[in-house]
Amino acid sequence: xxxxxxxxxxxxxxxxxxxxxxxxxxxxxxxxxxxxxxxxxxxxxxxxxxxxxxxxxxxxxxxxxxxxxxxxxxxxxxxxxxxxxxxxxxxxxxxxxxxxxxxxxxxxx
Amino acid sequence: xxxxxxxxxxxxxxxxxxxxxxxxxxxxxxxxxxxxxxxxxxxxxxxxxxxxxxxxxxxxxxxxxxxxxxxxxxxxxxxxxxxxxxxxxxxxxxxxxxxxxxxxxxxxxxx
Numbered sequence: 001x002x003x004x005x006x007x008x009x010x011x012x013x014x015x016x017x018x019x020x021x022x023x024x025x026x027x028x029x030x031x032x033x034x035x036x037x038x039x040x041x042x043x044x045x046x047x048x049x050x051x052x053x054x055x056x057x058x059x060x061x062x063x064x065x066x067x068x069x070x071x072x073x074x075x076x077x078x079x080x081x082x083x084x085x086x087x088x089x090x091x092x093x094x095x096x097x098x099x100x101x102x103x104x105x106x107x108x109x
Numbered sequence: 110x111x112x113x114x115x116x117x118x119x120x121x122x123x124x125x126x127x128x129x130x131x132x133x134x135x136x137x138x139x140x141x142x143x144x145x146x147x148x149x150x151x152x153x154x155x156x157x158x159x160x161x162x163x164x165x166x167x168x169x170x171x172x173x174x175x176x177x178x179x180x181x182x183x184x185x186x187x188x189x190x191x192x193x194x195x196x197x198x199x200x201x202x203x204x205x206x207x208x209x210x211x212x213x214x215x216x217x218x219x220x
Contacts, residue, residue, distance in 0.1 A: 002151065002168075030207060041199055041211035042152070049207075087151060089209075095140060095159055096167060097209065099152040 001025055003090045003100035011106045012078045020073040020103045022088030030091035031064050031071040034099075037084040045073075045086075075105070083107045111135055113212035115200050121218045122190040130185040130215050132200030140203035141183040143167070143175065145196040146214075152199065158183055190219045 003024040010018055022031065030049045034042040046055045048064035048071060055062055059076045075082055088100040116131045134141065139160040144152040144167075154167030158177040172194060174186040187194060200212040 032207070032209070034209075041214055042209075044208045044210070047207055091207065095203075096154055096157060097142070097203075098154065098168065099144075102151045 002098050003028075003088055005086075005088060005100040005103045007103060008101070009104040009106070011108065013108055014080060015077050018075045018078060018105060020075075020086050020088075020105070022071045022073070022090075022100050024069040024090045026069070026090065028064075028066065028069050028071075028090045031062070032089035032091065032097060033062055033071075033073050034087045034089065035082075035084045036087065042087060078105075078107045080107050080109065113200055113202055113210055115198075115212035115215050117215060118213070119216045119218075121220060122187075123220060124190060124192065126190050127186070127188050128190070128217075130187070130198055130200075130217075132183045132185065132212060133181050134183075134200075134202040134210075134212075135181065136202060136204075136210070137180060138202040138204055139180065141177070142201045142203070142209065143173075143183070143185045144199045144201065145169065145194075146199060147196050155185065155198075187217075192219050195219045 003022050006021045032047045033045040036042040062073045064071045086103045089097040113134045142157040143155040146152050153169045156175040158164045164175050198215045201209040203209050
């Protein structure tokens with residue numbers, strides 16, 4: 001069963017913040033975050049390998065709560081270039097990565 | 110260094126026809142994956158491989174076959190195309206740090 005993301009879609013104005021959540025019913029050993037722009041392939045953002053780990057990439061950061069099987073992606077001071085669909089990916093005990101349901105983010109001027 | 114390349118970029122198939130989607134990577138990674146993405150939906154894992162000669166099923170393997178004779182190539186075979194296989198197909202390889210790099214995708218339309 002794939003991880004569930006919330007919200008399904010969000011519209012922001014430039015400079016606003018957003019949080020995207022990812023929740024899994026199965027045990028997660030790692031959480032991956034990807035961004036996909038329309039008509040393009042997904043692009044890697046970051047990976048969190050340990051419970052409680054937080055990582056940052058410019059104004060995009062993420063946290064991973066291993067006990068709750070949840071991860072959150074934080075986008076601060078959003079830019080037009082942040083628009084796209086964000087996917088979390090749950091890494092389990094196997095070599096497979098199961099992607100979440102996706103969150104469409106639209107940043108408007 | 111081209112990364113992950115996929116051919117063709119776009120293909121129209123008739124119901125019942127067969128085709129092979131090609132995927133090649135030049136990064137020498139052992140792990141490779143095939144995903145499909147239906148319009149407006151997420152990515153579903155079809156098959157994956159942990160190295161030459163080793164493949165395994167993902168979430169939605171029915172109607173597809175794969176082979177992995179070399180580290181570089183991971184072709185996906187559709188034997189009897191059905192309209193339900195209309196989708197965008199992405200190939201990806203995985204680094205030792207678990208980052209997945211995706212190819213540009215193959216858009217397949219089955220009519």
